[in-house]
Amino acid sequence: MRLFHLLQEIKAERSQVEHELRDYHEFWYSAEKKGYSGTALFTKKEPLSVTQGIGLPEHDTEGRVLTAEFPKHYLVNVYTPNSQRGLTRLDYRIKWNKLxxxxxxxxxxxxxVIFCGDLNVAHKENRTNAGFTDQEREGFSRIIDTFRHFNNQPNNYTWWSLIIAL
Structure with a gap:
């Protein structure tokens, strides 16, 4: 039985999606800009509360963080900003990571706290594209990567940019 589903980069509002996940409580946080970013949480257990964003208006317009409070823990769903082609949002990304x-x-x-999501970063050096910079990887190194903890074989990826595939 899956207790929860966390979605990132939903690019939609609740009213645009037809679905049926019976017995789940659902929470959506869409970006102000239509068709951009956003997160959603589906949980079997009803949270005590759900908060959208990190409490800073200048960073809470893109629907990136949903925080669900449960009796014994917080569950945080995050869609980390991408630094973009040419690293045009790298400075924003570094500031956002800190906040x-x-x-x-x-x-x-x-x-x-348990947090899950799309962190838009590759942990090991690979190239100098968005998601691969030293600044982004340094921030990622401060957390416990449970995927790597249980899957330590080389060449496993939990994220890959479609920009590189173009």
Whole structure:
């Protein structure tokens, strides 16, 4: 039985999606810009509360963070900003990483935090495209990568940019 589903880069509003996940409570956080980013959470257990964003208006317009509070933990769904081709949003991304980490630390003072999502980064050096810069990887190194903990074989990817495939 799956207790929850976390979706990132949904690019839609709830009213645009026809689906049926019976017995799940659903929470959507769409970007102000239509057809851009966004996150959604589907959970069997009803949370005590759900918060959209990290509490900073200048960073909460893209639907990137949903925080669900449960009795013994927080569950955070994140869609980290991409640095974009030519690294045009790298400075924004670095600032966002710092603020998101502060959000997690604030929650962690109250109870354990589990966060999942699309972090838009490759942990090991690969190339100098968005998701591969030293600044992005340095921020990623501060967290426990549970995928790598349980899957330590080489050449496993949890993210790959479609930009590179073009």
């Amino acid at each position: 998101f980490l502060e959000h997690l630390k604030k929650l962690e003072k109250q109870k354990p």
